[in-house]
Amino acid sequence: MARRRRRFALVLLIALIAVPVVEIYVLIQVGQVIGPWWTVGLLLLASVVGSWLIKREGARAWRALRSAVDEGRMPAREIADGVLIVLGGALMLSPGFVTDAVGVLLILPLTRPLLRRILTGVLERRMVVVPGGSDATRPGAGPQGPIIRGEVVDDGM
Numbered sequence: 001m002a003r004r005r006r007r008f009a010l011v012l013l014i015a016l017i018a019v020p021v022v023e024i025y026v027l028i029q030v031g032q033v034i035g036p037w038w039t040v041g042l043l044l045l046a047s048v049v050g051s052w053l054i055k056r057e058g059a060r061a062w063r064a065l066r067s068a069v070d071e072g073r074m075p076a077r078e079i080a081d082g083v084l085i086v087l088g089g090a091l092m093l094s095p096g097f098v099t100d101a102v103g104v105l106l107i108l109p110l111t112r113p114l115l116r117r118i119l120t121g122v123l124e125r126r127m128v129v130v131p132g133g134s135d136a137t138r139p140g141a142g143p144q145g146p147i148i149r150g151e152v153v154d155d156g157m
Contacts, residue, residue: 023096030097046100050092050107057107058085080116 031039061081068075088106091099105111 019099023094023098026097043095043097043100046097047092047095050089050100050103053104053107054085054089054092057109058082058089060109061085076120077116080119081112084112084115084119 027039030042034042061078065075065078065082068078084106088103091103091106106115
């Protein structure tokens, strides 16, 4: 478990260093090709389009979530869509073409199903299933000792 956390921290550190470097490189390259003002204009246009897309897809995901809850079914797909839209929106908030492109891929309804399957696969691999049901995960169950059921009485002190 500790090794996994260290590996995650290392990957996060590398991403926090590499993403800004890649963004700056791409901004410089685009600026050299189309000029600095057009680059700024393109970034502003991407922000406006991204905001509109987040609002539209977020509202659609919210309606789907409400519908699933109203029908009494587990809204797993709808929650995954919401997570992807929020993540995509966060990426679109940071200035840069690379994060905008990844954010749009997370938000678009055409690419979201593929990314939802990837997200679901990652979460399924990380989940731990404990044999024996829910009591097996509670403190005191199994080899640690019996579960003592009781009630807390407040005497007013």
